[in-house]
Amino acid sequence: MISYLIATSALVIIAAIAGLALNLQWGLGGLVNFGLFGFYMLGAYVCGLFSVWGAPPLVAMAGAIVLVALASAATSLISIRLSEDYLAIVTLGFAECLKLFISYEEWLTRGTLGIPGIVRPFAAYVPQGYGDAAFLGFAVLCLVVVFAVFERVARSPFGRLLRASREDPAVADTLGKNVLVLRLKTFALGGAALGIAGSLHAFYYTYIDPTQFGTIITAYAFMAVVIGGRGSNVGVLIASFTVIALLEGSRFLIDVFPVLDGSQLAALRLFLVGAGLVAILIFKPDGLVREYRLRATRS
Amino acid sequence: MAQLLFNGLVTGLLIALPALSLSLTFSVLRFANYAIGAQITLGAYAVYLFNVPLGWPLLLSTAAGMVLAVAVGLLVQALAYEPLRARSSVTRLVASIGVALALENVVRFFAGNSPRGYGVEIARPLRIAGLRINQEQITIMLSVLVALVLVWVVFRFTRLGRAMRAVADDADLAAVRGIRRGRVVAMVWVLASALATLAGVLIGLDATLDPQMGWNYVLPVFTAAILGGIANPMAAVAGALTLGIASELATLVMAPHYRAIVAFLVMAVLLLVRPSGLFGKQWVAK
Amino acid sequence: MSAFELEAVVAGYGGRAVLHGVSLSIAANGSLAVVGPNGSGKSTLMKTAVGLVRPTSGRVLLEGGDVTRLDAPGRARRGLGYVPQEANVFRNMSVRENLKIGLEFVPGRVRASFAQRLSAMLELFPELEPKLGTLAGHLSGGQRQMVAMAAALMPAPSFLALDEPSAGLSPRNAALLFEVIGRVARYGVTLLMIEQNTRLGLGAADEGLVLVSGEVKAKGPAAGLLDDPQMRSLYLGSR
Numbered sequence: 001m002i003s004y005l006i007a008t009s010a011l012v013i014i015a016a017i018a019g020l021a022l023n024l025q026w027g028l029g030g031l032v033n034f035g036l037f038g039f040y041m042l043g044a045y046v047c048g049l050f051s052v053w054g055a056p057p058l059v060a061m062a063g064a065i066v067l068v069a070l071a072s073a074a075t076s077l078i079s080i081r082l083s084e085d086y087l088a089i090v091t092l093g094f095a096e097c098l099k100l101f102i103s104y105e106e107w108l109t110r111g112t113l114g115i116p117g118i119v120r121p122f123a124a125y126v127p128q129g130y131g132d133a134a135f136l137g138f139a140v141l142c143l144v145v146v147f148a149v150f151e152r153v154a155r156s157p158f159g160r161l162l163r164a165s166r167e168d169p170a171v172a173d174t175l176g177k178n179v180l181v182l183r184l185k186t187f188a189l190g191g192a193a194l195g196i197a198g199s200l201h202a203f204y205y206t207y208i209d210p211t212q213f214g215t216i217i218t219a220y221a222f223m224a225v226v227i228g229g230r231g232s233n234v235g236v237l238i239a240s241f242t243v244i245a246l247l248e249g250s251r252f253l254i255d256v257f258p259v260l261d262g263s264q265l266a267a268l269r270l271f272l273v274g275a276g277l278v279a280i281l282i283f284k285p286d287g288l289v290r291e292y293r294l295r296a297t298r299s
Numbered sequence: 300m301a302q303l304l305f306n307g308l309v310t311g312l313l314i315a316l317p318a319l320s321l322s323l324t325f326s327v328l329r330f331a332n333y334a335i336g337a338q339i340t341l342g343a344y345a346v347y348l349f350n351v352p353l354g355w356p357l358l359l360s361t362a363a364g365m366v367l368a369v370a371v372g373l374l375v376q377a378l379a380y381e382p383l384r385a386r387s388s389v390t391r392l393v394a395s396i397g398v399a400l401a402l403e404n405v406v407r408f409f410a411g412n413s414p415r416g417y418g419v420e421i422a423r424p425l426r427i428a429g430l431r432i433n434q435e436q437i438t439i440m441l442s443v444l445v446a447l448v449l450v451w452v453v454f455r456f457t458r459l460g461r462a463m464r465a466v467a468d469d470a471d472l473a474a475v476r477g478i479r480r481g482r483v484v485a486m487v488w489v490l491a492s493a494l495a496t497l498a499g500v501l502i503g504l505d506a507t508l509d510p511q512m513g514w515n516y517v518l519p520v521f522t523a524a525i526l527g528g529i530a531n532p533m534a535a536v537a538g539a540l541t542l543g544i545a546s547e548l549a550t551l552v553m554a555p556h557y558r559a560i561v562a563f564l565v566m567a568v569l570l571l572v573r574p575s576g577l578f579g580k581q582w583v584a585k
Numbered sequence: 586m587s588a589f590e591l592e593a594v595v596a597g598y599g600g601r602a603v604l605h606g607v608s609l610s611i612a613a614n615g616s617l618a619v620v621g622p623n624g625s626g627k628s629t630l631m632k633t634a635v636g637l638v639r640p641t642s643g644r645v646l647l648e649g650g651d652v653t654r655l656d657a658p659g660r661a662r663r664g665l666g667y668v669p670q671e672a673n674v675f676r677n678m679s680v681r682e683n684l685k686i687g688l689e690f691v692p693g694r695v696r697a698s699f700a701q702r703l704s705a706m707l708e709l710f711p712e713l714e715p716k717l718g719t720l721a722g723h724l725s726g727g728q729r730q731m732v733a734m735a736a737a738l739m740p741a742p743s744f745l746a747l748d749e750p751s752a753g754l755s756p757r758n759a760a761l762l763f764e765v766i767g768r769v770a771r772y773g774v775t776l777l778m779i780e781q782n783t784r785l786g787l788g789a790a791d792e793g794l795v796l797v798s799g800e801v802k803a804k805g806p807a808a809g810l811l812d813d814p815q816m817r818s819l820y821l822g823s824r
Binding site: 030 | 386
Binding site: 458461462464465468469471472473474475476477478479 | 678682691
């Protein structure tokens with residue numbers, strides 16, 4: 001039971017960080033990142049590879065953060081002149097290609113065999129049997145840091161500029177070239193958080209392979225943002241710790257419903273995620289928590 | 300080399316139907332439908348349901364599967380997209396990811412994850428003018444060409460086609476001219492679902508059926524539609540052929556499983572250089 | 586019986602009324618020009634007339650029948666032709682297709698084939714004859730207005746609403762267009778137009794109505810309004 005609880009909490013915290021990243025990119029900046037799982041995957045692989053090559057865990061994580069931020073910035077550049085529809089497909093394209101690359105370039109990533117033996121931070125100082133609890137503590141710390149930084153960003157002049165350019169194309173037009181820089185920074189900053197989320201994923205499982213990464217990660221992040229209320233970091237946290245916790249917890253329902261086999265239960269869960277996402281968009285368009293702002297108008 | 304060009308043509312034709320479907324929904328409904336992949340999968344499995352468990356012949360099963368897929372398409376439109384009609388196109392785009400996830404997992408729930416195939420005999424490939432041609436490739440070429448000609452005729456010469464183009468061009472003006480948007484939208488889903496189903500069957504014939512099959516086509520399909528200038532259904536076909544041939548030729552220098560990467564590179568270069576698409580923005584005029 | 590009537594119409598957007606009880610009526614085959622300053626509610630009046638805005642109270646009558654609850658396609662089917670402002674042709678379709686669509690989705694008051702109606706329209710707008718195969722988006726502003734009017738007239742509607750026909754045209758082209766509108770008015774259709782350019786608008790209609798702040802300030806024969814010095818200085822500007 002305790003191990004279920006720890007496992008669910010760890011996954012929820014990682015999902016919450018990914019949700020916060022998307023909330024910055026899409027919620028605040030209006031930039032649709034459909035390829036979120038690709039950046040997350042990149043984070044996990046960079047961290048995992050650096051780690052098995054002998055880098056200390058925190059250095060590996062720093063590497064992941066920097067590289068994912070750079071990759072995010074580069075991807076957003078491709079579609080910088082275009083509308084959100086295009087950014088969505090470009091990011092998705094990046095993610096799918098990355099997954100292909102990782103699956104086939106065995107010399108680098110060991111392909112579908114995956115990378116085992118990733119070392120968690122501070123593993124040497126943690127007594128035997130407390131590894132998961134210590135990891136949970138580290139993950140909470142990461143979540144707190146990301147949350148604090150993104151809250152500051154949301155309330156800074158940069159955050160206000162982002163919201164303004166998202167809601168009013170005229171503002172975006174007057175900003176002209178600066179929109180480019182704005183988008184780039186937003187995407188990079190969100191990417192850094194995805195680097196953290198991916199690294200935590202690698203640390204938690206200590207083994208990664210390409211099948212662990214897919215659209216479901218993206219969908220969870222979108223759910224967290226949509227349920228929480230676009231633009232609200234607090235909302236993302238609430239949504240992660242309720243809805244995503246429930247969904248993740250339902251993994252363990254398999255003992256309760258013996259009628260359905262494991263893959264059917266998984267399909268049912270994913271169906272609910274998809275249908276739920278649509279339902280929230282229809283019935284609760286503003287989400288649970290209002291975005292931080294002075295004036296409340298919204299389309 | 301000729302063999303590569305031929306294979307590229309067939310690949311392009313496979314992409315052409317969903318690309319046409321995608322740009323049809325985009326031009327009338329004004330949002331990028333990421334559920335196109337799931338619609339392919341759903342269609343393929345709908346046909347499988349009639350073909351294998353019920354034992355109907357493939358042609359009849361395809362027709363029955365299309366009816367089923369069209370019903371699902373109309374249901375999704377009514378339940379998911381219609382309530383979001385007044386919202387931003389990005390909202391519907393996000394909703395379509397939800398729809399994609401839901402549809403794909405309906406398939407997984409009932410059919411499981413293991414690959415399946417239609418009940419067809421495997422025939423020996425033909426040799427024509429030095430080309431090695433499979434029976435499936437002939438089926439694909441003929442079906443796609445017939446479907447494309449049909450859609451083109453509907454677009455160009457029928458009242459329904461004019462109504463679709465009118466709503467795509469200017470929805471408000473179309474209403475003023477007495478065109479009921481709801482009916483046009485419904486017909487767009489009928490066509491789009493039927494095209495996706497046909498694509499699903501052909502992809503299933505070419506390889507196997509599995510719940511991921513449609514998702515793997517999302518990237519090439521979007522690339523083809525963007526190549527054509529996304530709101531231009533007939534140019535999406537040209538985009539698909541271009542992409543199909545380019546990705547086959549790329550196997551000369553890249554491993555074949557990297558076709559998706561070729562699609563992505565083509566798209567990235569195109570978006571940087573010529574965002575309005577290779578074939579301009581307008582509907583085929585003449 | 587009037588061909589078209591608004592009865593004490595109150596209408597606006599999001600609960601805020603723009604029209605405060607506007608009434609007007611147009612006799613069969615008559616023409617009315619609604620003029621007034623910017624923001625007077627002219628375009629809300631037009632949208633209410635054609636079914637794009639639903640009034641919160643009051644009635645809209647077309648040939649004596651209540652059409653208040655019908656949407657725009659519904660009113661089109663009842664014989665209401667509408668030429669919107671500027672975006673009024675399908676730009677990616679040929680002129681011929683634009684005309685065909687004008688006829689295809691409304692039952693039409695007269696039984697006539699496309700060919701018959703097409704030749705009637707080419708008689709009224711001979712300028713369009715050489716342009717039939719051209720994409721409407723490639724035409725000049727004045728030509729597009731003609732295509733739009735012809736498309737609206739294809740089903741031989743009893744009533745035609747023109748929304749700011751001179752918008753976006755040079756003064757010279759606007760004058761030419763109003764010559765064409767004169768032809769349309771004589772063609773045998775009840776005409777309602779709203780127009781920014783007072784002189785042109787009132788010059789092409791039998792009756793005029795001055796709308797200010799969503800209320801009717803004056804109505805009467807168009808010529809009389811144009812000549813009334815008080816009207817001109819108060820509401821119509823010097824144009």
